[in-house]
Amino acid sequence: MLAMLASVAGLAISVYLTVVHYSTIIPMACPASAVVNCELVLSSRYAVIGDSGLPTAAAGIVWFAVSAALGLLRFRRALLAWSSIGLVTVLFLVYVEIVQLGAVCLWCTAAHAMVLLIFLVALPRPEGDRVSS
Amino acid sequence: MRKPVARTPVWVTPLAVVAGIALLVGTFLLIRWYTTPVPPPPLNVDSTQRVVATITSLPASEFDSVGKGSANNVIKPVSGTPLIGPGGHPEVFYLGADYCPYCAAERWPLIIALSRFGTFSDLKTTTSSSSDVYPNTPTFTFHGATYASQYVDFVAVETTDRDSRPLETPTAAQQALVNQYDTTGSIPFVDFANRYAFSGAMYLPDVLSGMSWQAVADALQQPDSPQAKAILGSANLITAAVCRLTADQPTSVCSSAAIQAIEKTLG
Numbered sequence: 001m002l003a004m005l006a007s008v009a010g011l012a013i014s015v016y017l018t019v020v021h022y023s024t025i026i027p028m029a030c031p032a033s034a035v036v037n038c039e040l041v042l043s044s045r046y047a048v049i050g051d052s053g054l055p056t057a058a059a060g061i062v063w064f065a066v067s068a069a070l071g072l073l074r075f076r077r078a079l080l081a082w083s084s085i086g087l088v089t090v091l092f093l094v095y096v097e098i099v100q101l102g103a104v105c106l107w108c109t110a111a112h113a114m115v116l117l118i119f120l121v122a123l124p125r126p127e128g129d130r131v132s133s
Numbered sequence: 134m135r136k137p138v139a140r141t142p143v144w145v146t147p148l149a150v151v152a153g154i155a156l157l158v159g160t161f162l163l164i165r166w167y168t169t170p171v172p173p174p175p176l177n178v179d180s181t182q183r184v185v186a187t188i189t190s191l192p193a194s195e196f197d198s199v200g201k202g203s204a205n206n207v208i209k210p211v212s213g214t215p216l217i218g219p220g221g222h223p224e225v226f227y228l229g230a231d232y233c234p235y236c237a238a239e240r241w242p243l244i245i246a247l248s249r250f251g252t253f254s255d256l257k258t259t260t261s262s263s264s265d266v267y268p269n270t271p272t273f274t275f276h277g278a279t280y281a282s283q284y285v286d287f288v289a290v291e292t293t294d295r296d297s298r299p300l301e302t303p304t305a306a307q308q309a310l311v312n313q314y315d316t317t318g319s320i321p322f323v324d325f326a327n328r329y330a331f332s333g334a335m336y337l338p339d340v341l342s343g344m345s346w347q348a349v350a351d352a353l354q355q356p357d358s359p360q361a362k363a364i365l366g367s368a369n370l371i372t373a374a375v376c377r378l379t380a381d382q383p384t385s386v387c388s389s390a391a392i393q394a395i396e397k398t399l400g
Binding site: 094 | 143145151154161266
């Protein structure tokens with residue numbers, strides 16, 4: 001259930017960021033300071049996938065949609081594998097924000113937190129009490 | 134005898150993951166801290182003069198070959214009472230601050246463009262803030278500099294130094310111009326005699342990242358360099374706006390094909 005909610009929240013954030021990327025009307029609701037600066041992050045070359053021009057947030061839509069489906073179908077192992085891929089990607093993007101760009105995008109961080117939450121939910125639970133002789 | 138083995142609490146694994154990620158983020162912050170360039174010390178007077186001489190004596194053919202380059206034309210036509218400067222010429226008014234990285238970027242083309250109409254004196258090198266975006270962008274400050282021209286007057290206000298300490302305050306009349314034409318409050322703000330105005334930079338400051346003043350000056354002598362395309366392209370846009378104020382004088386500057394082509398796009 002928690003994975004589903006996190007997926008829906010992440011999906012909503014990704015849709016918003018994708019719409020902002022293509023829109024000339026909808027503003028980016030985000031402060032622009034030295035440390036927190038969505039505009040700086042989302043106008044960088046890392047905000048698009050290679051030379052495709054597709055925003056990274058669009059990949060987020062696909063990722064969260066698949067997560068929601070896996071959560072709904074209770075494919076726990078598949079969700080763990082999928083969220084592991086997501087977490088590695090998130091760590092790379094956090095590296096880019098902090099080290100390469102020196103600025104953090106609040107919306108991106110919220111989406112990253114959703115990926116982490118989904119990964120934590122998908123982690124295998126410890127087995128019940130065991131006994132030893 | 135069978136002894137029960139303690140069950141691993143359910144929160145241990147997630148907590149370990151979160152702690153690991155926190156450690157990784159901390160490492161990223163350390164890497165950033167170690168790799169952020171320290172601001173280079175300002176150049177002495179002789180070195181500054183050499184750099185200024187280099188960037189203000191670029192051949193006209195280079196401006197022509199760059200054209201608009203990679204610059205973003207943010208100059209907009211405005212209407213109002215023509216702004217006349219203290220020398221009786223059309224006034225180009227600039228508002229910025231030394232800490233501001235976009236001002237740092239825009240001063241290069243401003244100096245280059247205005248030097249085609251007159252002469253700057255006492256320019257000093259500085260860098261934008263170390264703690265803002267695009268830290269330590271190499272530039273000059275207009276604070277303490279003077280400009281003389283038979284075509285235009287240039288009035289600059291730098292509100293703070295690179296550490297955000299107060300430097301200069303716009304007069305009431307200058308503030309009124311800012312309020313009227315710079316509705317977003319962005320700096321740098323440049324008003325071309327109330328005929329054209331723009332705020333913000335015409336290119337991103339990252340093109341100057343990690344460069345010394347001399348390295349930028351050297352790059353400007355190569356028309357194909359990213360720095361020349363950005364800075365000289367911006368300088369051409371500014372030159373075209375100034376040419377509109379001076380009735381295309383001097384002709385040696387304003388009659389070039391590149392400037393004439395840009396003038397047609399200014400509106």
